[in-house]
Amino acid sequence: MTDNGRNDDGIITSVDTSVEKLPNHLLIEVFIRVPVSDWVQVSCVKKEWANLFCGECLWQAALVKLYPLAGQTKKWPGPIPRGPSRRRFTALYMSKHIFALDGEIDELVGHIYLFLKEQLELSTTPPPSGILHGTMIDQFIACGKSSDMAHELASQIWLAVVDGLEENERTFCLLKNLALEADVFLPFPYSISSKVQWRVFEKLFTDFRDCFSRVDYYDVLACAKNKFQPIPSAWLGY
Template sequence: MSRQAVSVFPVFAPLFFSSSSSSSTRDGGLCSSARSSPDEGGGIQSPGSCSAGRSLMTDRSGPIGRLPEHLLVEIFIRLPICEWVQISCVSKHWASIFQGECVWQTAIARNWPSAGLRKRWPGPIPRGSARRRFQALYVCENLVPAGRDIDELVGHTYLYLKEQLERPAIPPSSILHGTIIDQFIACGRTGEKAHELASKIWLAVIDNLEENQQTFLLLKHLAQEGEFFLPFPYSRSYKVLWRVFDKLFTDFRDCFNRVDYHDALAGAKSRFQPVPSTWLGH
């Protein structure tokens, strides 16, 4: 699912993330091989087709450059998403189109027609602008395995958690987890379903973090916090904690000094028995 998607995220950050969430632009963005052609909603295509589209769209003096805005929007949303950053750089006018709401509202209507029928929901995690909604819908479709239905709230919750974990001062994980549970319950989910969705979102966010020093420090922080999940159901809480330790001991093993490694391993052994052999050895 995620490694390929994450590797291309930064390309689209200027479009998908507003200046108010600059911390998320480091590893955000929305691009996936899940969509393979403009007719299917504008996913990534082969380098050749992207290059051809860029050549056509970046000709300022050509006929496309002189089209009225509503027609430009209809063209833009049919092109691969990998072209949108390039397109927004053609002119100030085209950049302003992507800064506005119309292109995102139109893209939502084209890709997820039923999303426009949904009412706003109660709870601490808002729906936000059309650009934010497009971002959330794309996340839900491509990053969080939420079943056959596209649940916009799942995407917004993913974005909320990701941004909170990227803040310089991270709120306690128990508060973040409780906020997510409260949000789903406020929107009519049962307690069981709320915990299931919350666990999926935590796993998706952890799996889609960039491999850098900031992520290493974040994972260490989560591991040191210990049992930061609400106590039910135990299996799901341990699944997320297991993933935190697994990333630390596999993806970030070389970032540990010897003392910190043995401290982290002791914490893992106190929760999981036996620990996998891949976690051992520094």
């Protein structure tokens, strides 16, 4: 890009004509060598470039370039599909940057993370946590994970998603509903771990304390006391 392609605020306003003339397959080769953190900005420069980021070709090339072993991954059975190249790339990126799995990048973990995140953040009426958790467990077991491993991975995914939720009114309502869900006995590994349940209450009583009405606060506190004894004094407001 030319030096005069930025305005006084440093925003890109024009593109070197030599870059504009490159065919799409060469533009893709350039883009996938740009740091992933800059892709959103790059896609905003020109409508044609945005279209490339919406298509499959760029994401297929990115998979080959950045995750060469991904091509060896076979389709898997189970309720959570692998999806197109863009989703596969996102799943691999999430797996690499969020989960510490002994240095391995597990695409399946990334897909299940995206599944849970989307259900909790985008769905107008998310299914009960037991259904979501059971779907995750079934997917892991269908792909050959042991019950213990499925339970541990699902717990890690729950914690990562809950910790990553934005602090807004929708998240408060979501966490409150999760906390107030009736306990349903499910056999291992379909029972949600106490670590996940604890984190839900912890976020409510620390990050969202000011959002409670008096009635809601005591309802959620009663559920916490029923599930955990003793409970931290911070949850009681002191």
